Amino acid sequence: xxxxxxxxxxxxxxxxxxxxxxxxxxxxxxxxxxxxxxxxxxxxxxxxxxxxxxxxxxxxxxxxxxxxxxxxxxxxxxxxxxxxxxxxxxxxxxxxxxxxxxxxxxxxxxxxxxxxxxxxxxxxxxxxxxxxxxxxxxxxxxxxxxxxxxxxxxxxxxxxxxxxxxxxxxxxxxxxxxxxxxxxxxxxxxxxxxxxxxxxxxxxxxxxxxxxxxxxxxxxxxxxxxxxxxxxxxxxxxxxxxxxxxxxxxxxxxxxxxxxxxxxxxxxxxxxxxxxxxx
Amino acid sequence: xxxxxxxxxxxxxxxxxxxxxxxxxxxxxxxxxxxxxxxxxxxxxxxxxxxxxxxxxxxxxxxxxxxxxxxxxxxxxxxxxxxxxxxxxxxxxxxxxxxxxxxxxxxxxxxxxxxxxxxxxxxxxxxxxxxxxxxxxxxxxxxxxxxxxxxxxxxxxxxxxxxxxxxxxxxxxxxxxxxxxxxxxxxxxxxxxxxxxxxxxxxxxxxxxxxxxxxxxxxxxxxxxxxxxxxxxxxxxxxxxxxxxxxxxxxxxxxxxxxxxxxxxxxxxxxxxxxxxxx
Numbered sequence: 424x425x426x427x428x429x430x431x432x433x434x435x436x437x438x439x440x441x442x443x444x445x446x447x448x449x450x451x452x453x454x455x456x457x458x459x460x461x462x463x464x465x466x467x468x469x470x471x472x473x474x475x476x477x478x479x480x481x482x483x484x485x486x487x488x489x490x491x492x493x494x495x496x497x498x499x500x501x502x503x504x505x506x507x508x509x510x511x512x513x514x515x516x517x518x519x520x521x522x523x524x525x526x527x528x529x530x531x532x533x534x535x536x537x538x539x540x541x542x543x544x545x546x547x548x549x550x551x552x553x554x555x556x557x558x559x560x561x562x563x564x565x566x567x568x569x570x571x572x573x574x575x576x577x578x579x580x581x582x583x584x585x586x587x588x589x590x591x592x593x594x595x596x597x598x599x600x601x602x603x604x605x606x607x608x609x610x611x612x613x614x615x616x617x618x619x620x621x622x623x624x625x626x627x628x629x630x631x632x633x634x635x636x637x638x639x640x641x642x643x644x645x646x647x648x649x650x651x652x653x654x655x656x657x658x659x660x661x662x663x664x665x666x667x668x669x670x671x672x673x674x675x676x677x678x679x680x681x682x683x684x685x686x687x688x689x690x691x692x693x694x695x696x697x698x699x700x701x702x
Numbered sequence: 703x704x705x706x707x708x709x710x711x712x713x714x715x716x717x718x719x720x721x722x723x724x725x726x727x728x729x730x731x732x733x734x735x736x737x738x739x740x741x742x743x744x745x746x747x748x749x750x751x752x753x754x755x756x757x758x759x760x761x762x763x764x765x766x767x768x769x770x771x772x773x774x775x776x777x778x779x780x781x782x783x784x785x786x787x788x789x790x791x792x793x794x795x796x797x798x799x800x801x802x803x804x805x806x807x808x809x810x811x812x813x814x815x816x817x818x819x820x821x822x823x824x825x826x827x828x829x830x831x832x833x834x835x836x837x838x839x840x841x842x843x844x845x846x847x848x849x850x851x852x853x854x855x856x857x858x859x860x861x862x863x864x865x866x867x868x869x870x871x872x873x874x875x876x877x878x879x880x881x882x883x884x885x886x887x888x889x890x891x892x893x894x895x896x897x898x899x900x901x902x903x904x905x906x907x908x909x910x911x912x913x914x915x916x917x918x919x920x921x922x923x924x925x926x927x928x929x930x931x932x933x934x935x936x937x938x939x940x941x942x943x944x945x946x947x948x949x950x951x952x953x954x955x956x957x958x959x960x961x962x963x964x965x966x967x968x969x970x971x972x973x974x975x976x977x978x979x980x981x
Contacts, residue, residue, distance in 0.1 A: 427753075433709055434753040437716040474706075474713040526869050530892060534860060536853035563861070566845045574815035581813060582842070590805050590843075613809060 426458040432467055440471065440483070440495040444547070445577035449492040468493055479503050497575045498548045499541075504695065507541055512676050512690040515657065525683045529657070533564055533628060536571075542675060543571025546626065546654045549673055549698055550576065555651045556621040557581050559639060561610055565627035568656055572626050581623075583639060587611045595645045599638030610638050612646070622651040630655040632662050633669035640669075658693055673698045705737045711746055719750065719762070719774040723826070724856035728771040747772055758782050776854045777827045778820075783974065786820055791955050791969040794936065804962045808936070812843055812907060815850075821954060822850025825905065825933045828952055828977055829855065834930045835900040836860050838918060840889055844906035847935055851905050860902075862918060866890045874924045878917030889917050891925070901930040909934040911941050912948035919948075937972055952977045 427435060436453060453464045472483035479500020485493050499507070511532075520528045532538060546568075555576065560569035561583040573580045587594050591613040598609055617623075625639050640650055653672035660679040674693030681688050706714060715732060732743045751762035758779020764772050778786070790811075799807045811817060825847075834855065839848035840862040852859045866873050870892035877888055896902075904918050919929055932951035939958040953972030960967050 430709065430712055430749050431753050433712045434716045434750050435757060437713045438720055438754075438757070438759060441717055441720055470709050471713050474710050475717075478714060478717070480717060522869065522871050524868060528869065528871055528892075528894060530861065530870060530895060531858070534858045534895070536849045536859060537856070539849065540853060562842045563845070563863070566842070567849045567859070570815045570818065570846045570849060574819060577816070579810070579813045580815060580846070582809065584842070589803060590801065590807065591809060592801050592807055613807075615807060616809060616813070 429463070429467065432457050432459065432463075433470060436467055437471055440493075443577070444481075444495050444497045444575050447486065447492045447494050452492070496551055497544055498551065499544050501696075504545055504548070505692075507545065508675055508692045508695065511538075511542070511656075512692060515676055515678070515690040516688045518686040518688055520688060521681060521683050521686055523683075525681050527678065527681060527688070529628070530564070533567060533656075536567065539567040539571045540574075542568055542656055543573075543575050545675060545695065546572040546624075546673070547575030549695065550624055550652050550654065553624065553651045554622055555624045557617065557623055558626055559583065559617075559623045559643075560626050561585070561635060561639060564629070565656075568628055568654075569626040572624070572654065576624075578624075581612070581616045583610050583612050583642060585610060591616075595642065597638065597642050597645065599634060599641060601634040608635075608638070610635075610642060612642055617643075617646045617648055619647045621646070621648040623648050624651050625653045626655070628656045629659070630657075630669070630672065630674070631659040632666050633672075636672075637668045655693075657690075660691070708742070708746065711736050711738065711742075712749060715746055716750055719772075722856075723760075723774050723776045723854050726765065726771045726773050731771070775830055776823055777830060778823050780975075783824055783827070784971075786824065787954055787971045787974065790817075790821070790935075791971060794955055794957070794969040795967045797965040797967055799967060800960060800962050800965055802962075804960050806957065806960060806967070808907070809843070812846060812935075815846065818846040818850045819853075821847055821935055822852075822854050824954060824974065825851040825903075825952070826854030828974065829903055829931050829933065832903065832930045833901055834903045836896065836902055837905055838862065838896075838902045838922075839905050840864070840914060840918060843908070844935075847907055847933075848905040851903070851933065855903075857903075860891070860895045862889050862891050862921060864889060870895075874921065876917065876921050876924065878913060878920065880913040887914075887917070889914075889921060891921055896922075896925045896927055898926045900925070900927040902927050903930050904932045905934070907935045908938070909936075909948070909951065909953070910938040911945050912951075915951070916947045934972075936969075939970070 450461050454461050475481050481497040522528050558569050558573040558578050558580045569580050593614045594611045596611040655674045657676045658674040660677045675695050677691045677693050679689040729740050733740050754760055760776040801807050837848050837852040837857050837859045848859050872893045873890045875890040934953045936955045937953040939956045954974050956970045956972045958968040
């Protein structure tokens with residue numbers, strides 16, 4: 424490839440790394456790509472590393488040795504994470520979201536790709552070191568968040584369906600009880616979708632008692648797979664602790680109260696920062 | 703903010719622009735952010751512009767005047783687009799994808815966030831100048847592609863459901879005939895989800911005769927909205943032209959033949975490049 428000046432090389436390397444989070448890139452890839460000495464590439468990388476760290480973009484890990492290289496680990500800095508979560512809570516507490524029955528309309532927020540991508544970057548930050556093979560969600564509303572997280576962690580997404588689809592091949596189905604309604608539902612996962620012994624990060628948009636997520640956990644057992652973590656965008660705080668089926672999860676926001684009579688919604692930050700400190 | 707050296711500024715501006723496609727950013731934003739003169743910022747931008755164009759990353763549009771600024775328009779270069787489409791066709795033609803009934807298993811590919819993001823960048827390239835307000839898809843498999851396209855075009859995604867959900871508020875439902883089975887289905891869209899007179903880009907993972915997409919077109923009429931374009935990942939070439947309900951669309955791959963007996967799949971590039979030249 425043609426030789427690039429340092430300034431052009433920095434632009435090119437920055438975009439190359441940003442598009443490939445959690446990919447190990449050998450230094451020779453860059454050296455050959457730009458016709459530059461490895462020492463120059465190392466200097467470039469240290470400039471990029473410094474900016475990424477200062478701006479709260481993430482880490483640039485350098486792995487030495489023959490199988491070595493550089494890896495971009497996207498991480499949202501604490502200041503930006505707090506700003507994002509405050510913004511999310513503000514958007515969620517708009518009283519016009521209250522639907523009949525005290526349900527909350529969130530589809531407009533879930534329909535903003537950039538908002539979902541930013542939430543995905545938060546999950547990628549907190550689960551960066553969890554040794555995960557695959558992200559799992561159940562249709563429908565958690566899908567954008569699962570993909571946003573998967574893109575940042577460089578992991579595939581496995582989608583649990585409500586019905587068995589002809590385009591999925593043979594599948595495993597389980598029944599589960601949805602905690603909030605105590606009603607019985609089915610979920611199904613294609614045999615081809617998940618390898619045995621996988622470590623799985625479960626992602627969803629909303630959790631009340633956790634029945635749906637517990638269903639996914641039970642489904643994982645059928646594949647001899649294990650839960651590496653659970654991330655939800657919003658959890659309902661209107662659940663007694665003993666009713667909660669699941670206790671180890673990361674949430675970005677907590678819906679403390681929805682009062683359809685006075686049209687009031689109270690939303691607080693989720694447990695994101697407490698989980699983050701522990702890791 | 704602290705002053706940055708040119709090299710650090712280039713890294714920072716590159717990531718800032720890449721994270722904000724189709725956003726107009728005033729030069730003063732950068733000037734204040736880095737405590738630099740506008741003339742220095744302009745020089746930085748021309749370096750970035752040159753690299754983006756050479757690497758087939760996209761354009762950097764400069765808009766003059768008081769309301770001016772710079773806008774990153776992601777565009778995949780033709781060489782990369784051909785490479786991507788060839789790779790996609792190769793992945794699709796794996797004979798192990800054939801399911802009973804001649805259906806094709808694609809969930810593993812649809813489950814790769816990076817593959818979906820790259821496909822979304824192709825749609826963002828071909829529809830960059832189409833004056834679109836919103837992306838629309840119907841659950842479930844087209845969702846990741848719709849979000850990938852929406853992220854690159856800086857547009858929200860509206861999701862059509864198969865059933866009316868309690869969390870969607872009041873909704874409009876229509877019946878439609880799925881072309882391949884001639885069976886009757888329902889699709890529904892929340893009243894809140896779409897403003898009147900919107901211009902809508904429809905995105906889906908697969909199109910045979912086009913009955914599902916025609917259903918979305920009919921649904922749009924209920925909202926006085928218009929179709930600004932249709933993009934599908936894979937189209938079936940096993941449909942006679944007169945059976946096709948829809949003729950103006952962009953596809954990345956065409957499934958020419960699936961033969962379950964000899965276990966053969968023939969996949970060719972879709973009409974992407976012909977549509978692209980016409981615009």
